[in-house]
Amino acid sequence: MLMEKLRTHHTRDIEPEEMADKNVNLAGWVHEVRDLGGICFVVLRDREGMAQVTLVKKKVDADFFNKAKKLMRESVISVTGTVKPEEKAPNGYEVLPDDITVLNESCTPLPLDTTGKVEAEMDTCLDSRYVDLRKPRTSAIFKIRHEVLKAVRDNFTREGFIETTTPKVVATATEGGTSLFPITYFDREAFLNQSPQLFKQILMSGGLEKVFEIGPIFRAEEHDTRRHLNEATSIDMESSFSDHFDIMETLENTIVHAYSQVKENASQQLEYLGIDLEVPETPFKRLTYSEAIDIINQYGKEELEWGDDLSTLSEHTLGEHVYNETGAHHYFIIDWPTEIKPFYAMPYEDNPEISKTFDMMHTRLELSSGAQRIHYYDMLKNRIENQGLDPDSFDFYLDAFGYGMPPHAGWGLGCERLLMTMLGLENIREVVLFPRDRRRLSP
Numbered sequence: 001m002l003m004e005k006l007r008t009h010h011t012r013d014i015e016p017e018e019m020a021d022k023n024v025n026l027a028g029w030v031h032e033v034r035d036l037g038g039i040c041f042v043v044l045r046d047r048e049g050m051a052q053v054t055l056v057k058k059k060v061d062a063d064f065f066n067k068a069k070k071l072m073r074e075s076v077i078s079v080t081g082t083v084k085p086e087e088k089a090p091n092g093y094e095v096l097p098d099d100i101t102v103l104n105e106s107c108t109p110l111p112l113d114t115t116g117k118v119e120a121e122m123d124t125c126l127d128s129r130y131v132d133l134r135k136p137r138t139s140a141i142f143k144i145r146h147e148v149l150k151a152v153r154d155n156f157t158r159e160g161f162i163e164t165t166t167p168k169v170v171a172t173a174t175e176g177g178t179s180l181f182p183i184t185y186f187d188r189e190a191f192l193n194q195s196p197q198l199f200k201q202i203l204m205s206g207g208l209e210k211v212f213e214i215g216p217i218f219r220a221e222e223h224d225t226r227r228h229l230n231e232a233t234s235i236d237m238e239s240s241f242s243d244h245f246d247i248m249e250t251l252e253n254t255i256v257h258a259y260s261q262v263k264e265n266a267s268q269q270l271e272y273l274g275i276d277l278e279v280p281e282t283p284f285k286r287l288t289y290s291e292a293i294d295i296i297n298q299y300g301k302e303e304l305e306w307g308d309d310l311s312t313l314s315e316h317t318l319g320e321h322v323y324n325e326t327g328a329h330h331y332f333i334i335d336w337p338t339e340i341k342p343f344y345a346m347p348y349e350d351n352p353e354i355s356k357t358f359d360m361m362h363t364r365l366e367l368s369s370g371a372q373r374i375h376y377y378d379m380l381k382n383r384i385e386n387q388g389l390d391p392d393s394f395d396f397y398l399d400a401f402g403y404g405m406p407p408h409a410g411w412g413l414g415c416e417r418l419l420m421t422m423l424g425l426e427n428i429r430e431v432v433l434f435p436r437d438r439r440r441l442s443p
């Protein structure tokens with residue numbers, strides 16, 4: 001049999017009235033078989049949706065009817081038949097089959113139920129992603145992930161950014177602080193990169209002016225939370241001749257474009273997930289770090305001092321307060337103490353205690369961190385030393401600052417955090433095909 005003959009249409013491509021009595025070939029998985037005695041429904045599922053294949057006992061060959069009745073759920077089949085409009089069936093039609101070919105039979109029992117009637121534990125879903133992905137709800141998440149990434153690329157492109165890819169195997173620990181995964185690189189020790197930070201800054205010296213990268217970041221953090229992965233996807237940008245306020249606008253545009261493209265191109269998927277997506281309004285509220293501390297101290301359960309980093313609990317207090325005041329989930333915290341931000345963050349000239357930095361938040365968690373960067377060689381080298389890091393191991397980076405580094409700014413946005421907050425999902429693992437966390441290294 002020729003492969004192209006296995007399928008002439010996806011289930012969603014069939015127009016019930018227009019194609020009535022036409023012959024079609026559908027291919028996909030057996031979602032369900034409902035045997036009602038005199039009539040048997042085989043629900044065929046493909047990537048785009050479902051179709052009902054109807055066999056009436058009195059009208060078809062007895063062997064054919066019995067074979068259909070006994071189809072194993074999740075087997076792969078191809079169906080040849082005629083389209084008949086039927087209001088009660090999915091997509092408004094049914095197929096009266098001439099033939100059903102089993103292309104590959106599924107074993108039984110299945111690792112989990114694809115109809116969604118029996119809920120499976122997260123671990124079971126992740127262990128058997130190949131079946132889990134067949135659930136319309138799960139595949140919807142990844143279609144939406146595709147739409148988000150596409151929209152992000154679109155937005156960068158229309159704002160004049162070029163896409164870059166930088167090494168993930170590196171010789172030095174990027175920023176200190178976060179722990180790294182060491183690996184063996186021939187006879188040397190190397191690390192998996194925790195962020196493209198240093199490379200994208202070098203590209204500013206290289207004159208590329210506006211770059212973005214969508215790629216993996218690796219963090220050997222021990223924590224086991226619902227918002228951290230050990231391998232995550234970071235959406236990163238860097239822009240020359242820009243300050244932190246300029247790139248906050250790019251960030252707002254990125255978020256809004258992602259939401260509106262998902263709303264426009266993935267309505268079916270949003271429906272599967274039961275989401276009525278609201279596109280956030282810009283500009284997002286901007287709080288200073290000092291204002292944030294005041295709010296936390298006034299409304300929260302803990303007392304913070306100026307200079308403290310924000311705990312998860314304080315992020316919740318703040319997020320709820322902002323949401324109650326503005327009705328918006330997204331907001332910025334700007335002007336952080338220089339000391340608690342990475343060495344490359346630019347201090348304000350007139351008040352070096354605070355820096356040209358921001359975090360962009362969603363009610364319950366951080367989505368992005370960004371800053372105007374230090375572009376002066378001496379200042380940067382000092383900051384590296386002050387943070388207890390060894391400037392020698394940063395030569396490859398520092399060198400780029402001695403020969404015409406323009407002022408620049410940039411941010412990193414967690415792709416998975418963006419998705420989980422957009423879709424209201426509690427666990428970050430739901431938006432990654434094969435998550436890497438403290439316990440999970442396979443599949």
Ligand code: ATP
Nearest residue numbers: 219227228229230232366367368369412413414417
């Ligand atoms: P957090 O404090 O929430 O752990 P961070 O401040 O350490 O995050 P950054 O180094 O600022 O993270 O990274 C930029 C963005 O990348 C974060 O705002 C977040 O969206 C995403 N990100 C960072 N680390 C992780 C992780 N372990 N898992 C998932 N996303 C991450």
Ligand code: MN
Nearest residue numbers: 359366368369
């Ligand atoms: Mn951060």
